[in-house]
Amino acid sequence: MITLEINGARHELDADPAMPLLWALRDLAGLTGTKYGCGKALCGACTVHLDGEPVRACVTPLAAVEGRRITTIEGLSTDGSHPVQRAWTELDVVQCGYCQSGQIMSAAALLASAPKPSDADIDAAMAGNLCRCGTYQRIRAAIKRASELMEAPQ
Amino acid sequence: MTAHTSGEDSARTSRRMFLVGGGVVATGLLVPWYFAGRGAPSAGIAATRGPGLSANAFVHVAPDDTVTVWLAKSEMGQGVYTGLTQILGEELDVDPRRIKVEFAPVDAAFNHPHVPMQFTGGSMSTNSSYEQLRKAGATARAMLVAAAARRWSLAAASLETTDGQVVGGGQRAKYGDLAIDASELAPPRDVTLKDPAKFRYIGRSLRRLDSPQKITGRAQFGIDVIRPDMAHAAIARPPMFGGAVRSVDDRAARAVAGVLDVRQIAAGVAVLATNTWSARQGRDALEIEWAPGAEPDFSLATLRTRYQALLREPGAIATNTGDAAAALGNGARSLDVEYELPYLAHACMEPLNCVAQVTEHSCEIWTGTQMQTADRDAAAALLGFKPEQVSIHTTFLGGGFGRRGNPRADFVLEAVELAKAAGRPVKVTWTREDDMRGGWYRPFGLSRVRAAVDAAGLPIAWLHTIAAQPVLRGTQFEGFIPPGAPDPTVAEGAADMPYAIANLRVEVHEGASPVPVQWWRSVGHSHTGFAVNGALDELAQLGGRDPLELRRALLAGKPRHLAVLNAAARRARWGEAQEPGHHLGIALQESFGSIVAQVAEVSVERGAVRVHRITCAIDCGFAVNPGGVIAQMESAVVFGLSAALYGEIGIEHGGAVQSNFDDYRLLRISEMPFVDTILVASDGPMGGAGEPGVPPVAPAVCNAIFAATGKRIRRLPITSSL
Ligand code: FES
Ligand code: FES
Numbered sequence: 001m002i003t004l005e006i007n008g009a010r011h012e013l014d015a016d017p018a019m020p021l022l023w024a025l026r027d028l029a030g031l032t033g034t035k036y037g038c039g040k041a042l043c044g045a046c047t048v049h050l051d052g053e054p055v056r057a058c059v060t061p062l063a064a065v066e067g068r069r070i071t072t073i074e075g076l077s078t079d080g081s082h083p084v085q086r087a088w089t090e091l092d093v094v095q096c097g098y099c100q101s102g103q104i105m106s107a108a109a110l111l112a113s114a115p116k117p118s119d120a121d122i123d124a125a126m127a128g129n130l131c132r133c134g135t136y137q138r139i140r141a142a143i144k145r146a147s148e149l150m151e152a153p154q
Numbered sequence: 155m156t157a158h159t160s161g162e163d164s165a166r167t168s169r170r171m172f173l174v175g176g177g178v179v180a181t182g183l184l185v186p187w188y189f190a191g192r193g194a195p196s197a198g199i200a201a202t203r204g205p206g207l208s209a210n211a212f213v214h215v216a217p218d219d220t221v222t223v224w225l226a227k228s229e230m231g232q233g234v235y236t237g238l239t240q241i242l243g244e245e246l247d248v249d250p251r252r253i254k255v256e257f258a259p260v261d262a263a264f265n266h267p268h269v270p271m272q273f274t275g276g277s278m279s280t281n282s283s284y285e286q287l288r289k290a291g292a293t294a295r296a297m298l299v300a301a302a303a304r305r306w307s308l309a310a311a312s313l314e315t316t317d318g319q320v321v322g323g324g325q326r327a328k329y330g331d332l333a334i335d336a337s338e339l340a341p342p343r344d345v346t347l348k349d350p351a352k353f354r355y356i357g358r359s360l361r362r363l364d365s366p367q368k369i370t371g372r373a374q375f376g377i378d379v380i381r382p383d384m385a386h387a388a389i390a391r392p393p394m395f396g397g398a399v400r401s402v403d404d405r406a407a408r409a410v411a412g413v414l415d416v417r418q419i420a421a422g423v424a425v426l427a428t429n430t431w432s433a434r435q436g437r438d439a440l441e442i443e444w445a446p447g448a449e450p451d452f453s454l455a456t457l458r459t460r461y462q463a464l465l466r467e468p469g470a471i472a473t474n475t476g477d478a479a480a481a482l483g484n485g486a487r488s489l490d491v492e493y494e495l496p497y498l499a500h501a502c503m504e505p506l507n508c509v510a511q512v513t514e515h516s517c518e519i520w521t522g523t524q525m526q527t528a529d530r531d532a533a534a535a536l537l538g539f540k541p542e543q544v545s546i547h548t549t550f551l552g553g554g555f556g557r558r559g560n561p562r563a564d565f566v567l568e569a570v571e572l573a574k575a576a577g578r579p580v581k582v583t584w585t586r587e588d589d590m591r592g593g594w595y596r597p598f599g600l601s602r603v604r605a606a607v608d609a610a611g612l613p614i615a616w617l618h619t620i621a622a623q624p625v626l627r628g629t630q631f632e633g634f635i636p637p638g639a640p641d642p643t644v645a646e647g648a649a650d651m652p653y654a655i656a657n658l659r660v661e662v663h664e665g666a667s668p669v670p671v672q673w674w675r676s677v678g679h680s681h682t683g684f685a686v687n688g689a690l691d692e693l694a695q696l697g698g699r700d701p702l703e704l705r706r707a708l709l710a711g712k713p714r715h716l717a718v719l720n721a722a723a724r725r726a727r728w729g730e731a732q733e734p735g736h737h738l739g740i741a742l743q744e745s746f747g748s749i750v751a752q753v754a755e756v757s758v759e760r761g762a763v764r765v766h767r768i769t770c771a772i773d774c775g776f777a778v779n780p781g782g783v784i785a786q787m788e789s790a791v792v793f794g795l796s797a798a799l800y801g802e803i804g805i806e807h808g809g810a811v812q813s814n815f816d817d818y819r820l821l822r823i824s825e826m827p828f829v830d831t832i833l834v835a836s837d838g839p840m841g842g843a844g845e846p847g848v849p850p851v852a853p854a855v856c857n858a859i860f861a862a863t864g865k866r867i868r869r870l871p872i873t874s875s876l
Contacts, residue, residue, distance in 0.1 A: 016411060019431045027386060027429035032378035033371020035552070036430075037503055038586045042815040045503060073371035085369040092361055092781060095789055096231030097368030098375060098503040098552030123824035130815060132503040132553050133231045134792025136826040138785075 002062050006031065007075025017063035021055075022046045024062055025072060033073040033101050037130065044129030047102040047109075048072045054109040056128075073101035076108060084108045087146035095133035103129050107143050116147055199261055206333040209294035209341055211263035212287060213242060219318070219330030221246070222254040223287075226264035226272060227279040228524055229257070230554035231789070232844045233782040234279045235364045238287055240355045240778060241280075245291030245348055247315040248329070250355055251363065257548040260526035271527040271630060275559055275673065277746035277842020280778050284840060292345040294336075298329050301336035359781030364550070376521040376549045379509045381579035385414055385426040387572055388433035389582060390440050392422060394808030395593055395668040396447020399423055406439040416440070417575050421568040426576055430583055447808050449668050454805040457598060457667050458494070461621035465492070465602040469619055469661030472645035476657030481615035485606025487696045488615075493603070493685040494869040497803040497810075498596035499818060500674055504552020505589040508569035511579040512537065517544045519566060522551030524559030528630050532563035533570045555793070556673035560594060561629035590818055591810040595803055596674030597623040597665070601648070601685035611697020612707060613690075616655045618648050621663040622681060623671045640664060643673070647682030647849065652715050652744050653690070653708035669805060675793055676848040679745040683849025684856070687741035688868065691857045701857060702728050702740055714773050714836050715742065718751045721832045722771035726753035735759070736766060739857030741850035747841030748774040752791070752850040755827075756858035761876055765795060765827040765855055773834040774841040780833055783843045787831040790847025796821045798852035802871050 004011045006029060013028045020039075025031045025048070037045030039058045046057040049071040076082050080089070084107045087093075094100050103126070110117055110125035117125070122140055131139070199211055206216040214222045223242045229235040235255055243250035258264040264272045266282055295315055302320040303310040305327070313322035318329050350356070367373035392398060402423050404416040412432025417424045425436035449456075482488055509520040510533075517537055523529050523546065530544045537544075551558055560566075565584070573580040584592065599622030606615040624641030626632055635641050640662035642649075649660040674680060694704040702723050709715040719742055723729075728738055735757045742751040755767040770787045777783045800819035804811035812818040856867040859876070867875045 015429075016431075019429075023429055023431035026378075027431070030380065031371075032374075032380070035375075035503075036377065036505065036583070038815050040586075040814055040816070043503070077370075080366055080370045088369045089361065089365045092365070092785060094362060094365055094368040095233070095785065096229075096503065096551060096553045097364065097373050100368050101371045104369060127822045127824045130503065130820050130822065132501060132555075132793070132820060134789040134821070135785075136792065136821075136823040137788055137829055139823060140826070 002066055004062070004065060004070060005068070006070045007072060013062070015062055018061050020058050021048070021060045021062060021065055021070070022057035025057060031072050031074050035098055035101055037099070043099070044106060045099050045102040047105040047129065049105060049109060052109070052112060054106050073105060076104065082108060083146040083149035084111065084142070086149055087142040091138050091142045091145060093135050093138040093142050095135055099129060099131045099133070103131065103139055107139070107146065110143065111146055111150060115150060117143060199259065199263060202259070207294060207297060207336045209297050210290045211258070211261065212290035213246065213294045215294060215298065215329050215333040215336070217330050217333050219328050220254055221248050221252070221318070221329065222256055224256050224258040224264070226258045227283060228274040228522065228548055228551055228554065229364060230274065230522070230524070230551035230558070232279065232786060233362065233779065236360055236362050237280050237779045237782055238283050239363060240360055241284060241287040242291040244353055244356045245288045246295050248318045250360060255363065260530045260546045265527070271525070273527065273559055274524045274554070275556065277845040281747065281840040281842065284778070288347050289345060292347055293341050296342050296345050297336040297339050298332045300339050301332040302327055305332070305335060356778050357776070358779070360779055373550050375504050375552045376509065377504055377507045377552070377583060379520040379549065379581065381509060381511060384509065384579040384581055385576055386428065386430045386433045387424045387426050387580050387582045388430070388437040388585070389419070389421050389568065389588070390423045390437050390442055391588055391592065392444050394444070394447050394450065395670065396449070396808065398445045400443040400445040403441040406441070407436040410436040410439055415576060417572060419568060419571045419575065424572050424582070426580065434585065447668055450808050452668050452805060452808045454598065457665070457805070458600070461600045461663070461665060464621045464663040464665070465600060465619050467663070469663040470640040472640055472642070472660040472662050473649035474659045478615045478617040478657040478659035481657035482604055482606050482617060485614055486609045488604065488606035489689070489692055489696055490602070490604045491689060491692060491868060493601040493688055495599050495681050495684060496801065496870060497598045497669060497805065498674055498797055498801045499590050499803050499812070500553070500555040500557035501590065501818060501820065502551070502553030502555060502557055505586055506557070506565040506584040506592070507582060508566050509579060509581040510569040510573035512570060512574040515543060517570060518547065519544065519570065520547040520549060521566060522549045522554070522558055523566065524551070524554050524556070525563070528559070528561065529563045529566045532567050536567055536570055537574065555675040556677070557594060560672065564594070586815070587813040590813050593670040593810070594672040595669065596680060597625065597671040599681045601681065603685060603689040605689060605693055607693055607697035611699045611704070613653070613655045613693050615657040616659070618660045618685070619663070620644055620648065620660070620681070621665050623667055624664045625671055625673050625677060627664060643678040645678065645682065647679040647743060647745060648686055651686050652712055653705070654710065655708065668808060676745060676845040679743055679845070679849040680797070683741065683743040683745070684852045684870065687743065687850065687853030688856060688866070691739070691853070691860065692866065700729070705740070705742060714838055715744070715749055717836070718742065718749045718771045718773045718834050721834050722751040722753050722769050725771070725830060725832055726755065726767070726769040728753060737858050737861035739854045739859065739861055741853035741857060743846070743849040745846045745849055747839060748772055748843065748846040750846045750850055752854040754851070754854035754858040756855055756862060758859060758862045763799065763855070763859060763872055763876065767828045767830065768851065768854070769830045769832070770847060771832040771834050772846065773836045773838060774843055774846070775836060775838040776840050777833060783833060784831045786843040787847045788829045790845070791829045791851055792821050792826070794848040794851025795827070795855070798855050798870060798872055800871050800873055802874065
């Protein structure tokens with residue numbers, strides 16, 4: 001049995017410690033918001049936060065995450081109200097949507113560490129997240145918009 | 155609109171319209187057959203809906219005031235979830251933002267109005283649904299008004315609707331309160347559609363209605379479907395096209411923790427497990443000896459050599475005006491060039507997958523598909539079932555680009571076969587490598603262009619020979635190939651190029667190869683857009699003319715084309731000083747009923763191409779959701795740029811070379827140019843938006859590279875040509 005803390009809840013999973021976190025989330029914990037795209041840390045679709053840092057769940061074995069805080073897209077906010085999510089809606093970022101959990105998790109981690117990211121910061125933080133639908137231009141704009149939303153008094 | 159056409163006329167007209175690729179409903183000549191049946195939903199559909207008004211297959215008003223629309227089109231990013239709901243909401247007079255959206259089951263009621271199939275493709279979702287959904291909404295609205303009129307003993311004409319309510323004579327009722335009464339009325343034969351001047355939602359850039367699900371991870375894609383007692387499967391597939399299992403040793407695979415079973419099916423050897431990872435571990439532990447396909451040493455080099463020989467033979471004629479061969483000899487200058495385009499994978503972000511469950515009498519399928527009818531019929535044939543024993547639950551698609559409408563239902567049938575063998579629900583999830591190497595690519599193709607300009611530098615002859623595998627031949631759409639003619643998708647965009655060239659001849663060789671091919675976002679235009687716009691630029695150079703000015707001269711009688719061309723050129727400041735080291739290239743392609751011109755702003759430093767900006771102008775006729783069209787242009791530019799810069803599936807030893815995003819590169823955010831989109835207003839027929847933005851990208855960029863370096867790129871991708 002492996003104990004994971006996912007989105008603030010404890011999950012006891014009967015799984016091989018070598019299993020990548022991605023498949024434990026999707027198939028064992030039923031949290032399918034985190035996506036599989038490549039399995040090799042090439043696309044970012046599986047991005048989650050580990051103690052607040054973005055990681056690729058497809059190459060992160062369960063053994064490495066036991067006892068650490070895991071946040072998935074389902075736990076970023078309960079209602080889609082995270083500033084990144086609000087900015088994404090406002091600017092109509094999504095198309096097919098498949099890459100967007102990963103994009104949003106990467107963007108949220110970026111903004112947590114750099115509240116006012118430059119274009120170069122955005123390139124560096126987001127270049128690992130592919131979007132086949134080509135939503136990059138809006139992702140860049142939405143990250144900047146989210147930065148404004150985070151600053152604005154609630 | 156009550157004019158009915160005979161079935162034969164209708165078939166002929168729809169064929170022609172299909173071939174021109176767009177504007178299907180634009181002529182207003184055809185009545186969707188569905189409405190000829192007075193709009194009643196089929197018994198199968200009606201049974202799945204609760205009490206309330208099911209005025210037709212597309213809409214339901216429940217007594218609790220819930221309004222639901224069923225989309226016949228699949229949402230794969232292109233925005234039908236929003237755009238089609240806008241159309242229905244407009245005529246029903248209900249705010250689209252409060253309409254519940256469902257993906258339609260497979261049923262003839264949801265067929266394309268002029269093609270007896272339920273499918274999403276050809277950039278036709280909006281234009282082919284436009285009248286269908288307007289009438290669906292207007293019919294339901296008329297019935298709700300009639301129910302109120304009867305209840306209040308007032309004339310229907312004295313009543314109005316306002317956002318989900320019927321009002322008049324001092325009375326007011328919500329649609330939900332009228333739904334049961336309305337359901338007892340007969341749907342009207344004719345309905346009056348709204349005056350477009352009164353549109354509140356159509357023509358507006360409504361925000362996407364699927365965002366709330368997609369930003370929270372709640373949107374369900376096929377890969378996310380979980381059924382009780384479901385097994386997860388991974389399939390070991392032959393490493394070469396046409397290969398098959400010779401022998402398999404599955405002992406080690408069966409010993410992997412979590413593995414439930416190993417089954418050999420037509421697609422290969424399937425490992426079933428309690429989770430995806432165990433299934434893949436089991437698959438890796440299989441020892442399989444493969445029997446090769448018919449051409450075990452087949453490579454792209456083999457095919458290139460065959461095609462190059464074909465380009466020197468006469469082909470089937472796709473178009474022939476004047477006498478191109480004779481005129482070639484009369485020009486002041488001429489050229490003879492070859493353009494080559496690689497096989498390309500669709501590489502949808504969501505790898506292929508399908509969930510199936512088969513019982514003695516039924517088959518249920520959950521997946522993101524673009525071709526429900528074909529999938530259902532293939533599953534029924536495999537199982538020996540009647541079509542109505544097969545049901546399909548369409549989910550969101552994590553991209554489609556054509557791949558999820560497979561003419562052989564490949565990713566669906568293997569799951570059905572496996573679920574039947576396993577006797578329980580099964581989810582097959584392809585690895586990225588399976589998906590990349592699984593074939594059904596955009597065809598590899600060659601174009602040979604022989605052309606000449608006169609003393610004034612104007613093209614007078616264009617003899618164009620194309621060799622590529624056909625994508626319609628042998629599929630459900632074969633009927634759209636005129637008898638004796640070549641597959642129109644090979645020459646589309648060349649045979650019907652908009653330029654005034656007096657002597658134009660386009661010939662086609664339908665190629666053959668063990669590599670299966672399929673429609674890929676913009677189909678033949680992805681090939682011809684590159685060859686035609688590239689060769690035209692070469693002719694401009696040959697005749698000493700500016701590439702924009704030459705295009706203007708050849709489009710003189712075509713105001714819509716000129717407007718698009720000029721809008722892009724003006725915005726990109728064509729002919730004016732650019733930033734140091736930046737150069738421009740231009741291309742225009744008419745496809746799927748829309749005209750798109752793009753100007754690429756490019757710099758090349760030490761062999762590295764950087765695309766800074768793409769200015770994109772489109773005339774798609776009337777846009778239901780202009781913001782959605784702009785988003786599709788941005789998407790198409792990225793799709794086209796990934797292909798132009800990097801896209802290439804090589805073939806060696808009968809199989810694909812590339813396997814994942816490290817060797818099949820896609821554009822990343824750090825390489826993203828600024829895309830500046832201009833919607834050029836026109837009263838032309840409603841065209842498509844999903845595909846037409848792709849074809850101009852590669853030639854615009856390559857023409858800019860020529861401006862920067864003097865080097866012509868005639869073989870894609872650019873990175874392997876520069
Ligand atoms: S699935 Fe993990 S990076 Fe692609
Ligand atoms: S929205 Fe489709 S892959 Fe990014």
